[in-house]
Amino acid sequence: MTHRRFRIPCHLSLLVWLICAGLPLPVMAQQPAVVSGSKGGAAVITARACRVQPGDAADIPSPERGPLLKLLVEQGSVVQQGDVLAELDQDEALLALKLAEQELQAAQQKQTSSRLGQVAAAALAEAERQSEQAALDAQQAQLSAADTSGVRLAAAKEAEAAGALELAEASRRASPxxxxxxxxxxxxxxxxxxxxxxxQAKHESELAALKARSMTKVAEQQLAAVARLRLLMETAEGTERAELAQLDVMKTTVEIARQKVQRRRLVAPFAGIVTERRKAAGEWLEPGEPVLRLIQTSRLMIDGVVSIEESQRLQAGQTARVRRVAAAAAAAAANSDVVVARLIFVSPEVDALNDAVRVRAEVPQPPAWLRPGAQVLLEIVP
Structure with a gap:
């Protein structure tokens, strides 16, 4: 009888050998589990490590140094943007504002009552008219002094009279x-x-020449007076410009004083809910020291992570769903405890620690059960 040898496959022999040797069996590599569904035939990507964040959150700091006068809100108070939340002591700032306003008012009255520029302008105009008249008078006097016709006429008459007398004398010598x-x-x-x-004609001519020189000197003096008044007017205009510049400086000082009064108040930068009061009335505050914490709940953010492969299918503007973690199984069959969100951010960077990509979705009008800090499920429909 012929015995046929039974041949054991190689991989089974290796398995038996490992069992006999007491070595651990090899484990097949598992594929990563992806929670996915479908909506209109598209796979749903479920982000991991999702937490709810407030739309905005701020620790409201003290803008100035000084004692906290009063807090105008309580923990849990709902405030609107621009509401005054707290006030620091304002006495010194108010006094500084009042002093700046008084100085500005006094400078404005002084500038209004000042007529130096107008007086200088009027004096300059009058001096220019006088100078013009003096120049005309000097020119007329010079023309009169240059006219020698009177002297020539008198000399001609003198020569005629002397000639007639000589003829008479000659005639008398010839015939008495x-x-x-x-x-x-x-x-x-x-x-x-x-x-x-x-x-007399020569004398008058000399007087006319003297008068012409005198009038010329007067015209020169008038020109010098005009030059002096022009300098005075320029000085007056410079003074007025300096006063106007000083007024601008004082107006800026008043505005700075007003700003300092306003900075003694803590104002809500956005609408939200006061979650913490970190200081009490009467405490001394330093600039930048937190006094209140304010969060915005009318708009919430959902932060999570997805894999690199999943992030390649995501982009801002895609629709997402937010579910409660505890109600995820029940909500899979019903739409209770589910709110629609919108993907607003897909990080271009990969986290080096876990090879994941951060994503953020926005819930514009969140329901009451969705609160900042809660853990939720975020399902994104690519």
């Missing part, structure tokens, strides 16, 4: 009875009058 004594005396008188007229 040719010119009567009366005629001779008349000719002599005419010659003497002509000499006096010539002297």
């Amino acid at each position: 009875r040719s010119v009567s004594e009366r005629e001779y005396l008349a000719l002599t008188s005419q010659r003497d009058q002509a000499v006096i007229a010539t002297q």
